[in-house]
Amino acid sequence: VNFSLTILGSSSALPTSKRFPTAHLLNVNERFFLIDCGEGTQIQLRRYKAKFSRINHIFISHMHGDHLFGLFGLLSSFNLLGRKADLHIFGPSEMKTFIDFFITHFSHSSTYKIILHSTGHKKKQLIYENKNLEVYSFPLKHRIPTTGFLFVEKRAELNLNKLAIEKYKPGISALAGIKNGRDLELENGKIIPNKDLTLKKWRNRSYAFCSDTTFYPKIAEILKGVDILYHEATFSQADATLATETFHSTARQAAEIAKMAKVSKLLIGHYSNRYKDTDILLNEAKEVFENSFAVSEGEVYNVDRYRESD
Amino acid sequence: VNFSLTILGSSSALPTSKRFPTAHLLNVNERFFLIDCGEGTQIQLRRYKAKFSRINHIFISHMHGDHLFGLFGLLSSFNLLGRKADLHIFGPSEMKTFIDFFITHFSHSSTYKIILHSTGHKKKQLIYENKNLEVYSFPLKHRIPTTGFLFVEKRAELNLNKLAIEKYKPGISALAGIKNGRDLELENGKIIPNKDLTLKKWRNRSYAFCSDTTFYPKIAEILKGVDILYHEATFSQADATLATETFHSTARQAAEIAKMAKVSKLLIGHYSNRYKDTDILLNEAKEVFENSFAVSEGEVYNVDRYRESD
Secondary structure: OOEEEEEEEOEOOOOOOOOOOOEEEEEEOOEEEEEOOOOOHHHHHHHOOOOHHHEEEEEOOOOOHHHOOOHHHHHHHHHHOOOOOOEEEEEOOOHHHHHHHHHHHHOOOOOOOEEEEEOOOOOOEEEEEOOOEEEEEEEOOOOOOOEEEEEEEOOOOOOEOHHHHHHHOOOHHHHHHHHOOOOEEOOOOOEEOHHHOEOOOEOOOEEEEEOOOOOOHHHHHHHOOOOEEEEEOOEOHHHHHHHHHOOOOEHHHHHHHHHHHOOOEEEEEOEOOOOOOOHHHHHHHHHHOOOEEEOOOOOEEEOOOOEOOO | OOEEEEEEEOEOOOOOOOOOOOEEEEEEOOEEEEEOOOOOHHHHHHHOOOOHHHEEEEEOOOOOHHHOOOHHHHHHHHHHOOOOOOEEEEEOOOHHHHHHHHHHHHOOOOOOOEEEEEOOOOOOEEEEEOOOEEEEEEEOOOOOOOEEEEEEEOOOOOOEOHHHHHHHOOOHHHHHHHHOOOOEEOOOOOEEOHHHOEOOOEOOOEEEEEOOOOOOHHHHHHHOOOOEEEEEOOEOHHHHHHHHHHOOOEHHHHHHHHHHOOOOEEEEEOEOOOOOOOHHHHHHHHHHOOOEEEOOOOOEEEOOOOEOOO
């Protein structure tokens, strides 16, 4: 069961000849979640052979062009491809104006329905769930209302320990109970504890997306222990004043958030085009948080599935 | 003195992993004219090292997304780069709504002024000129109002034949007359014809852009003798019915226009993504018009400057 992130765009507002504006694609069990949609996202999706038709959910962090100017083109292409499935777009309330403009002027006879979900930006909240996944939005601190997104696998049913099940032969309704964590009472009244009947739980994998934001330590609580934290790192510490003024973060600040939140892995991106080389940013992050990576277009970050230890 | 065309995007509405939607960049004497602006144009401009700041004129053929969805990103980047020069955009009257939407929602404090020029689509008309160049719009035939654009160098002053000038030593006002084509009357009343005093005229180079359009032979008159004709060739002749239905052209039809108009060189593009290989389209065009080329991103087509023959 896949849980992997593909980087489609890693630049900040001014793209370069090699870097596209922000867009990430999260694959959870072959369902694809698009997070931000900078200009050229559909071209990147093709380049990295993503299945357009498997994208049913798009999450937009805020209304700055470098995070959403790829939407018009992508929505048009869905139409040309004859898409039928509903498309759910999660974003600030202003997205309605943006999407309405598109529909009025560029999509007279759409083959599919767009369903908008307005994400508040005041507190952490569950904005989407399916049987495998929960998605939360949470407030960031930028020049305009901006949210991060947290993707967490849901506690699935427990897997049965086949040997034990063959031994105790529980009935159908007892089996369902076991999968949901219940113990088994045998006919002789003996109780077999659930842990002897099931395999250890799968750990719920998680990914958090934080772009764009000034240094905002309050979010560390929300990000606690995530497998992958993506945190913008527009500037280096030498440009910390500029970062503060523009409500962006430095690479060091991103790493400080990662450290506070005790995440497994930090990805940085949204680089200002003033840095010809991202090493300066990566090294700065690594000084604070060793397991840091500076993302580039086309990279894939997998989180392996593993069972919880005792 | 340059007159060269760079292909920024060659695909039709659905971009591929290698082809961007339509955008051409014409360099006339180091002034850059952007023609259509599909998604990703600013990324292509960077990739091919075009000077953003030298683009002061943008021409949009029609209001389909694959010809203008790159505008929002490009206009934003101009702003981030601190552009000061006025930007002139030529296009259908509906461009006003499009640009107003951008300004209202994404450009609160612009560093430069956008000046919109509405191009009619009923007849050929001069829409722009400077001392080196004239630009005309002319009607194409598509599902919505669409124009082509014709770029023609202007007749410059004549260059003097130095040997003759040294011999006859005309005064300053006589010299100005000679440069404008007048003969020289010597003090003894003898007339020296202009052609003995000047070099042959530079030929006025020209480029015509036709996208998107159904087969429309009427335009051949307007395109007569251009150095480079770009004409869309969305489909192959096998899909001619589809071309007619969608108001697009086949490669053979593009070549027929080139042949009727006796142009020097035909460029085809705007390929449907159903063709994995453009050879089928190119071969079809070449059967009718030998000097045909199927464009790809990053190609540069120069028109050399040369003097007219007698």
